[in-house]
Amino acid sequence: MTGIALWMYEFRDNDSDRGAISKGIDKFGDQFSQTVYLDQGWSPSDSLWFYNTTQGSNLLPYSFFLVLEQPDSSALFRSDENIDRYGYLPQRPTISNPDGLPVGMVRDEYQGKSYMGFTCAACHTTQINYQGTGIRIDGGPANSDLETFMVDLAEALHATLENSEKRGRFVANVLKQNQYENADDVLADLNKFAQRIKTYTIINTPRDPKRPLTHYGYARLDAFGRIYNRVLEHIMSARQLRELLADILTPEELIEVMSDVEPVLSSTNRDHIIERIQGYLTYKQIIRLRNKIYNPADAPVSYPFLWDVPQHDYVQWNGRVDNSGLGPMARNAGQLIGVFGTLDWQERDGFTLSSVLGGQGIGSKHIDFRSSIDIRNLRRVEKHLRKLTSPQWPEHILPKIDKARMVKGEKLFFRYCATCHSQIDRIDPDRRIVAKMIAVSSVGTDSKMATNGIEFSGYSGILQNQYVSVSTGNMLLQREAPAVALLSLATRNVVTTPDSDKWVVRRWIERSLDFAHTFFDNEIQSSLKHGNYVPDTTVRPFASILAYKARSLNGIWATAPYLHNGSVPTLYDLLLPKRQPGDPAEGEYRPDEFMVGSREFDPVKVGLKSTGYDGFLLRTHIWGNHNGGHEFASGRMPQPDGTFLPALNKEQRLNLVEYLKSL
Numbered sequence: 001m002t003g004i005a006l007w008m009y010e011f012r013d014n015d016s017d018r019g020a021i022s023k024g025i026d027k028f029g030d031q032f033s034q035t036v037y038l039d040q041g042w043s044p045s046d047s048l049w050f051y052n053t054t055q056g057s058n059l060l061p062y063s064f065f066l067v068l069e070q071p072d073s074s075a076l077f078r079s080d081e082n083i084d085r086y087g088y089l090p091q092r093p094t095i096s097n098p099d100g101l102p103v104g105m106v107r108d109e110y111q112g113k114s115y116m117g118f119t120c121a122a123c124h125t126t127q128i129n130y131q132g133t134g135i136r137i138d139g140g141p142a143n144s145d146l147e148t149f150m151v152d153l154a155e156a157l158h159a160t161l162e163n164s165e166k167r168g169r170f171v172a173n174v175l176k177q178n179q180y181e182n183a184d185d186v187l188a189d190l191n192k193f194a195q196r197i198k199t200y201t202i203i204n205t206p207r208d209p210k211r212p213l214t215h216y217g218y219a220r221l222d223a224f225g226r227i228y229n230r231v232l233e234h235i236m237s238a239r240q241l242r243e244l245l246a247d248i249l250t251p252e253e254l255i256e257v258m259s260d261v262e263p264v265l266s267s268t269n270r271d272h273i274i275e276r277i278q279g280y281l282t283y284k285q286i287i288r289l290r291n292k293i294y295n296p297a298d299a300p301v302s303y304p305f306l307w308d309v310p311q312h313d314y315v316q317w318n319g320r321v322d323n324s325g326l327g328p329m330a331r332n333a334g335q336l337i338g339v340f341g342t343l344d345w346q347e348r349d350g351f352t353l354s355s356v357l358g359g360q361g362i363g364s365k366h367i368d369f370r371s372s373i374d375i376r377n378l379r380r381v382e383k384h385l386r387k388l389t390s391p392q393w394p395e396h397i398l399p400k401i402d403k404a405r406m407v408k409g410e411k412l413f414f415r416y417c418a419t420c421h422s423q424i425d426r427i428d429p430d431r432r433i434v435a436k437m438i439a440v441s442s443v444g445t446d447s448k449m450a451t452n453g454i455e456f457s458g459y460s461g462i463l464q465n466q467y468v469s470v471s472t473g474n475m476l477l478q479r480e481a482p483a484v485a486l487l488s489l490a491t492r493n494v495v496t497t498p499d500s501d502k503w504v505v506r507r508w509i510e511r512s513l514d515f516a517h518t519f520f521d522n523e524i525q526s527s528l529k530h531g532n533y534v535p536d537t538t539v540r541p542f543a544s545i546l547a548y549k550a551r552s553l554n555g556i557w558a559t560a561p562y563l564h565n566g567s568v569p570t571l572y573d574l575l576l577p578k579r580q581p582g583d584p585a586e587g588e589y590r591p592d593e594f595m596v597g598s599r600e601f602d603p604v605k606v607g608l609k610s611t612g613y614d615g616f617l618l619r620t621h622i623w624g625n626h627n628g629g630h631e632f633a634s635g636r637m638p639q640p641d642g643t644f645l646p647a648l649n650k651e652q653r654l655n656l657v658e659y660l661k662s663l
Contacts, residue, residue: 057117
């Protein structure tokens with residue numbers, strides 16, 4: 001949806017319920033008889049625009065998604081019941097969503113074809129239920145399970161290929177959508193996308209031979225790990241892949257696999273190579289090849305909440321992204337690389353303005369970084385988020401805040417929390433949020449996400465011998481390079497490459513306007529991070545991201561589970577210590593295991609229901625799921641100035657939680 005059509009939908013689609021299904025029973029028996037929205041600065045049309053504005057995500061053909069059946073039945077994969085099973089929010093049809101897709105899933109167009117893709121809303125819209133009322137939170141962390149969604153989607157596509165009855169129904173129903181001319185074309189794309197999505201799940205299956213699998217469950221995703229792997233997949237050069245395969249295949253097999261392959265691997269090249277190697281390699285060899293090229297996406301984190309993001313100087317849990325200048329454009333482009341933007345990266349003769357701006361210099365060859373990523377709409381979404389404010393505790397739905405406890409809790413907050421978690425005026429248009437970074441060694445929380453961000457590397461492929469700017473200077477990308485540097489250069493080239501399907505003058509005028517709007521309309525200036533962290537050096541140019549950010553806690557009540565990796569179910573539990581060897585059994589401790597997936601809200605401890613149902617069991621003994629650290633309220637960790645404060649008792653913990661409800 002672009003141009004005039006987008007503008008019209010933004011103002012016309014004013015459904016008062018914002019397309020929400022008003023009542024129902026979700027996957028774990030949570031019942032709700034009405035769905036309500038809180039005042040977050042957005043009108044109904046604002047919410048629907050956010051849900052349904054396309055960004056260039058192309059997961060699979062749109063007609064496929066509409067008619068695809070579940071693997072083990074003839075029920076539709078996109079049915080409300082099945083979508084709810086993955087934690088996504090079903091919607092009824094509206095003007096901007098005529099097929100009633102779930103929140104954050106849309107029909108996108110690229111090069112004359114229609115696709116189902118994702119928007120920001122898929123990961124950043126949530127619902128909590130309390131005594132029959134469903135409360136939708138715009139910008140809140142989704143309670144979804146993308147990992148299982150993708151695995152099951154791949155299985156559904158393969159089941160359709162293998163079962164003749166399913167296949168016949170699928171082809172007939174796809175043809176009714178008038179997106180394909182004949183059955184052969186449908187089957188060709190079915191094979192292609194079944195293979196692509198299966199390959200995606202194999203690449204990103206969390207694995208560590210020395211540890212249990214780090215599956216995500218609900219409300220978490222290793223977004224950076226998956227984005228890194230998408231970049232590594234698309235920058236892999238034919239030469240480097242040939243070198244890797246030469247250790248596994250015979251010379252004759254290598255010639256067969258790599259025949260008719262371009263120096264820069266196109267999507268078609270990759271499809272053919274994957275199809276061919278399956279005839280030569282065992283499953284173990286395929287996994288070994290995967291492990292050479294990709295990194296394990298095994299550091300799931302909670303989806304960050306989006307209110308105040310445009311007002312932050314640095315974003316992401318590890319403060320990796322500078323939000324000043326053109327930072328939001330690159331950040332959002334990187335996100336679209338991860339969520340299935342089509343990346344048609346190809347080698348071309350000569351050089352272009354795009355390649356020079358992207359840092360490739362002036363030479364006889366350049367890489368064309370054309371893609372489906374809609375920079376214009378990403379810019380508009382970023383601006384749209386400026387109006388979004390944090391949700392306030394709804395006393396007309398949830399139990400009223402105990403004012404006496406709140407007053408006592410406020411004093412505890414300023415003693416125990418305010419040094420790192422600054423307070424802001426949630427509706428002040430001039431508010432600014434300065435990142436307070438705390439080194440992993442100091443805060444003590446699970447280190448995997450931050451460690452992966454520094455240690456992950458990959459083959460530089462088509463980016464080899466180019467330079468990328470880092471905080472301490474320019475880095476030359478050699479045969480292997482840090483994944484974070486490869487992502488930075490790839491996103492830079494994507495944003496400097498205008499839409500290829502537009503007239504050349506128009507494409508450059510529009511992209512220039514996008515740059516100008518992003519840069520001059522962004523009031524965030526480049527600045528130093530605050531806090532206790534190790535600064536970058538020429539020896540360790542990414543040392544500063546071995547840290548986690550403490551942000552303002554307005555709206556924190558609606559963002560469970562807690563800590564950056566979602567390893568603590570409630571705010572009350574967050575104020576407890578992690579049980580260590582030698583601790584008395586009768587004490588109160590953070591739970592070492594708990595269920596996730598339910599939307600049922602606990603207004604006392606402040607979080608979501610974590611026992612008594614068959615959800616996803618989150619085990620905190622696994623690296624990536626550790627629930628230790630941030631134990632300032634239990635007297636086990638010093639404040640930033642080195643002082644230890646006494647452990648809070650139960651009454652004090654409840655008082656502090658009551659105050660946190662009010663933020």
